[in-house]
Amino acid sequence: MSPDPGARVVILGGGVAGLESLLALHDLAGDRGQLTLVSADPEFVYKPLMVEEPFDLDPAARHELAPLAAELGVRFENRAASSVDPHHHLVALAGGSELEYDYLVVCLGGRYRPALEHARTFPSTDDPLRLDELLRQEGPRHVVFVVPLAVSWSLPIYELALMTQSRVRGLGRGDVQLTVVTPEDAPLAIFGPAASSAVADLLSGRGIDVVTGAVAREDQHGTLMLTPGDRMVGATDVIALPAMDGPGLDGLPADDDGFIPIDDHARVRGVEDVYAAGDGTDFPIKQGGIGTQQADAAAEDIAHRLGAAGAPQPFHPVLRGKLLTGDESLHMKADVTGGAGEGEASPDVLWWPPQKVSGRYLAPFLYHGAGGAEPEPPRRPLEVEVSLPKEWHGEPLSQPARRGS
Numbered sequence: 001m002s003p004d005p006g007a008r009v010v011i012l013g014g015g016v017a018g019l020e021s022l023l024a025l026h027d028l029a030g031d032r033g034q035l036t037l038v039s040a041d042p043e044f045v046y047k048p049l050m051v052e053e054p055f056d057l058d059p060a061a062r063h064e065l066a067p068l069a070a071e072l073g074v075r076f077e078n079r080a081a082s083s084v085d086p087h088h089h090l091v092a093l094a095g096g097s098e099l100e101y102d103y104l105v106v107c108l109g110g111r112y113r114p115a116l117e118h119a120r121t122f123p124s125t126d127d128p129l130r131l132d133e134l135l136r137q138e139g140p141r142h143v144v145f146v147v148p149l150a151v152s153w154s155l156p157i158y159e160l161a162l163m164t165q166s167r168v169r170g171l172g173r174g175d176v177q178l179t180v181v182t183p184e185d186a187p188l189a190i191f192g193p194a195a196s197s198a199v200a201d202l203l204s205g206r207g208i209d210v211v212t213g214a215v216a217r218e219d220q221h222g223t224l225m226l227t228p229g230d231r232m233v234g235a236t237d238v239i240a241l242p243a244m245d246g247p248g249l250d251g252l253p254a255d256d257d258g259f260i261p262i263d264d265h266a267r268v269r270g271v272e273d274v275y276a277a278g279d280g281t282d283f284p285i286k287q288g289g290i291g292t293q294q295a296d297a298a299a300e301d302i303a304h305r306l307g308a309a310g311a312p313q314p315f316h317p318v319l320r321g322k323l324l325t326g327d328e329s330l331h332m333k334a335d336v337t338g339g340a341g342e343g344e345a346s347p348d349v350l351w352w353p354p355q356k357v358s359g360r361y362l363a364p365f366l367y368h369g370a371g372g373a374e375p376e377p378p379r380r381p382l383e384v385e386v387s388l389p390k391e392w393h394g395e396p397l398s399q400p401a402r403r404g405s
């Protein structure tokens, strides 16, 4: 008799949430899950490092998915999913074929679109931003960095502003004014008062103006205006983060903006055996670390249903953000559901490995897979993000000591 191949678990998307789901399920479900990864893109793109592209023109780090899947012994389909038939447990792929699943994890990310018609949108594949080129142009400039309304993850705009200031300083230019415009009450208010005030101090120390509580819009001539007050800004260059829509995959429930509704175990509401994680869900904060936490909740629930793991933990959102500044980075942490104080901010590393996207499985994978020199290890207690063997997930202290540990 041939061995049981295990339940068919299909993961759609090879981004942050998709890779975390894959690595977590590979560990937690083991032989009880027969994994398939489907991705339209052949590579995992490390989006958080895209903020460096406008300065050094090097593309953000990428990892090919086919060799990774081969290393894990999972099937890889480099194709787009076009629809799901939850009733028959089928995914339709571009090109006409279908995949059967017992469990499906949907990690298709969001769809960026420009929030302001006349601004430079960052990131944008059509019109890549080149801040170095912009700063080589002669004459006074006022560069305005905009967080549009409804953008929940504003960190990249602060990174761009700070890194631009660092370049301006290096070029010795005294005729470049930098301003951030944001609807937030305070810079990066999502991290709580302590971190937000550290970011405000950093910006003001670098001479970057910040206009908070302001919604940016364009008048009929494309001039940037701020509401309330209908103030003109007088910018020479406007750089704005994009708005985001959900993936809206045919056959799955979605809200008015195309985001997939999930519960706190990342189960898609209204359909059986389908999970979703990451930017494409209806959770309001579109951030990589949050996406990995949803992916972990989905993987734990599936592994539990396969009889391979104990009781699954619900998704508990904790934000960890590493702000690149062109100088020393600032690390911030906050429990989004509150009750854990004012949040934290420190130039010291607050979690380990110190990846921009924290994630129980993804952070160690990116850290060790990067092949670079080991950064200076921390000298004080830190939260450590490691992919513990699954038998440790329940009660680590009850496990026999391992050789070398």
Ligand SMILES: Cc1cc2nc3c(=O)[nH]c(=O)nc-3n(C[C@H](O)[C@H](O)[C@H](O)COP(=O)(O)OP(=O)(O)OC[C@H]3O[C@@H](n4cnc5c(N)ncnc54)[C@H](O)[C@@H]3O)c2cc1C
Pocket: 012, 013, 014, 015, 016, 017, 018, 038, 039, 040, 041, 043, 044, 047, 048, 049, 050, 051, 079, 080, 081, 082, 107, 108, 109, 110, 123, 153, 155, 156, 247, 277, 278, 279, 280, 286, 287, 288, 289, 290, 291, 321, 322, 356, 357, 358
């Ligand atoms: C400039 C920038 C800076 C950021 N900084 C940080 C940061 O410092 N920290 C942090 O935690 N987060 C950061 N983020 C946010 C983070 O990158 C996203 O939250 C994260 O990438 C979302 O992960 P995801 O898996 O949901 O989507 P994505 O990473 O976008 O992956 C989606 C995947 O789905 C695939 N796909 C899409 N459609 C289909 C289809 N129909 N069929 C098959 N495959 C499909 C894509 O090819 C891709 O592999 C940043 C984002 C940007 C843009």
